[in-house]
Amino acid sequence: MGRFVIRRLLQSGVVLLGVTLVVFLLLQLVPGDPVRVALGTRFDPQTYEALRARAGLDRPLVVQYLSYVGNALTGDLGVSFRSGRPVTSIVLERLPATLSLAVTAVVFATLVAFPLGVLSALRSGSPLDHAARVFSQFGVSVPDFWMGIMFILLFAGVLGWLPPSGYVALTDDPLGWASHVVLPAVTVGLVTASILTRFIRSAVLEVLSEDYVRTAEAKGLRTRVVVLRHVLRNALIPVVTVVAVQLASLLGGVIVIEVLFAWPGVGRLTYDAVQARDYPVLQGAVLLVAALFLLINLLVDVLYARLDPRITVR
């Protein structure tokens, strides 16, 4: 197990290096000049050249890339074109907001989707099943930003129960954080819950048709036992993967929702960085997301071995 983890970590390093190269090259293809955006429309060619040189953009691309990677190895991800502040600290500052939103959203989604998916599979064809399928169809097809605006108008506007937007750090004021996280987390969570409900339903249905389930039922086990011990345990394995993938993608920041709810996370940072062509920040954010993705995948693989004794990690 230990060797497995070490090997995977080394592989992750190579993947991350690849990520930096791809992102760097892609950025060169994107039209738009970060220095030009920083100066706005009212600029002076001399000011332009001076800023370009300060940002190191007048160096050859190979030099720019190698110095970036060299510095990145020491944890220095460069300096933002826009703010002149170190990218490492900018990106890390945004992580708690995104983490707390993503985790809350996934917990909410799982709490909704798990019972809904399982019941809907066990009572396939019942009114409950139909309702669950309508719910998940709705969640997948309604745009999240629209749903977010509707929630704001209803819960912050008409009812006045919750603040419409903003962020309070969990460590500063847990209650304040909770009241602010509800709307964005539910908005994001409903979409995730819809995806998970469908997935859990079909995973459970698949297991229900397995021979060992029929055998278990045939030998007279109570339905409860069959479901808990045989069906769920087996259906859980693919579900864990999907939950993890959902979590990982939310950690990349839910750009639209973070922008809408003024949530200071990685998604909003990425959005602003794209608008300003702030390459160092964009690279830093992508690198962070890629690293989180790899980490979660690794955790899932380790978790697999726990859930299913047939799988071993070597």
Next chain:
Amino acid sequence: MSRTRFGLAGAALALTLGVTGCSAGEGVDVDGAGPSGASAGGVLTAAIGGEPDQLDPHRTSAYYSFQVLENVYDTLVEPDANLEMKPALATGWTTSQDQLTWTFTLREGVTFSDGSALDAEDVVYSFNRIISEKLNAAYRFATVKTVTAANPTTVVVTLSAPTPNLLANLGGFKGLAIVDKANVESGKVKTAPVGSGPFTVAGYTSGDSIKLVRNDRYWGTKPKLDGVTFTFVKDPTVALQNLRGGEVQWTDNLPPQQVPALREGDDPTVRSVPSTDYWYLALNQARKPYGDVNVRRAVAFALDREAITKAAKFGLATVNQTAIPKDSAYYYEYAPYQRNTDQARQLLQQAGANGLTMDLMVTSEYPETVTAAQVIAAQLKEVGITVKIRTLDFAQWLDEQDKGNFDAFMLGWLGNIDPDEFYYAQHHSGGAFNFHGYRNATVDRLLDQARTETDQAARKQQYEQAAKQIVDDASYIYLYNPDVAQGWSKRVSGYEVRTDRAIRFRDVALAR
């Protein structure tokens, strides 16, 4: 222009809104200083549409930064509500006979918020920093030869040519702020700037908010508020909801289509005033057939500006065929283009430009250009011009503009004050922003002359001649001057919307 550029200078706008106590230091009497009064401190939360890129006033070009910095820094002189330049850190100034030496007298006893003294050396340091490091406002010092400190309260500026708009150049907006050398050299100026203004930065949470607290060392009337917190809310519907729900007490990020209705109500209070911005259509004269003045005039005759303004600004703008708005001292009434499709067709025929297809570049950064483009396309269709609209993000838009890859584009210039800012760089053949390739020797001569003309009447006349020629040549096809709309809670008193979009909270009080 833009969320980006924020310059000001002095077109005198006949605004009746007086900002009390902003130039001198006398006290302002506020009703009821008691516990229920409006002057009982408190922290005002203001929602702005985006996050400042950084807080170094000389390095940022983002309007969001200047919204905050307006309350943190001082300039040598500053525009009053009518955009006339008034004393700020300088109490007075004299000009030499030849107009080439300006001597400024500084206010005594001014300190930065950290307690260190602000004297002539700080002014010299600030201006020389902009000039020698070629920072954003460097172009405003084009005629400045030297800036020196004669003594701690006297700054002398020498010029290479008379510069009638020097005051606007040196104090039009907070990009010319007087900064603290130690604060700059430590690098803290980016997130924790130290100024001499009414408030000082107490905290900055990236992506979320900037907290200002009252600067008790401020030389002017002490602000009534204990502090101001700026939060960044991009979505206007959400910002309005925050204002209605009382989470914020001020915002300028209102849904434009709701502003006319909001202005009718009294909670929140929503006010709008005409701004000094202008929006225009430019045709690329380096490309055929737009080098032909008849084609450009045909487009000008084909447009119905009222309809464009209504669609793009929901009536929150004034149609104008020149650049400078009605309330300005330099306004020039001239409107030769009334919509006339027959005349437009005839001009196109004359130019041999039938069945023209025009590429029109607009940007999602300014949604009004996207909306206006659709109306423009429909109107030009009626005279036989097929418009292909290209909507780009701003970075790409700027790229295309710089490379000349367009038939036409629509954009605006924001925060202009002096007529030089309205015309020179855009229409002089050597102008830095003449992206559309306009060349007219008469206009060049007039703009050069007016730039150094110290006789105000003669200067006004020169700008009028230049404006007439620019409009006749359809160098820019001017569309409208937009309004500035802002809203605040009933609890807020003493706030006035300014035509230059500067956000000043120094005289504001918040009722409990």
